[in-house]
Amino acid sequence: MLKRILVPIDGTEHSWRALEYACELVSYTRGSLVVMTVFSGRMKQHIVEFGSDCLYVQMGDEVLDAAHAILSGKNIDCTYLLENDNDIAESILRAVGEQDCDGIVLGSRG
Template sequence: MSSPTYTVSLWFRRILVPVDGSENSMRALELATDFSLRYGSKVTVIHVCNTCEEAEHVKKKVEERIGDKIDYDFKIIKMSNDSSVPNEILKVINEDTFDAVIMGSRGTSVNSDINIGSTVLSVAANASITVIIVR
């Protein structure tokens, strides 16, 4: 039996995690944290918002979930009225050199019958990097 290789660490050097405060986005954050601990991945957490009234609450949830387990960047992306959350996430992906994005399958939408949200569908369909969807 050969020794394990860590090729996967090259696939996940820089990870983007969009969060909205939902439990699914927090689970995506936990997976990114695990990748960081196992493979040394650099994690960037973003919160895209229009009015950004909830941004500090979301940031606090991120801090509570990660604690001081890993070193990460947290960015608040304020979008204009003529943009959308998926567009802003894709813009961040395209403007930087991320290897993967890890997202919750659905955000804070009211309809719990939906298994996968429109934001993650749009990002998964249009991102030029690996997209991991966490349920």
């Protein structure tokens, strides 16, 4: 039974659907969520024009803040992670182990 689910989100419609689906799953099991955003160094270089990490952090915070707003009032235990890693898949898999997750829900497109 899924007790702790990792949900990687990137602000796309597909990631928000995955978050909603994960909410449904943990509501049946009384489990918890780990909501994570990962920005790769390549993506950061295209986004940040002034050589600063400020925009990267702001964008990550905005995505996690939006997730928090979606989850507020749902009475779901949730942990939020903001990561910066060139290998997004590796970062997600590492978080599964570090956060003791027994499942991953992510969007199938985007």
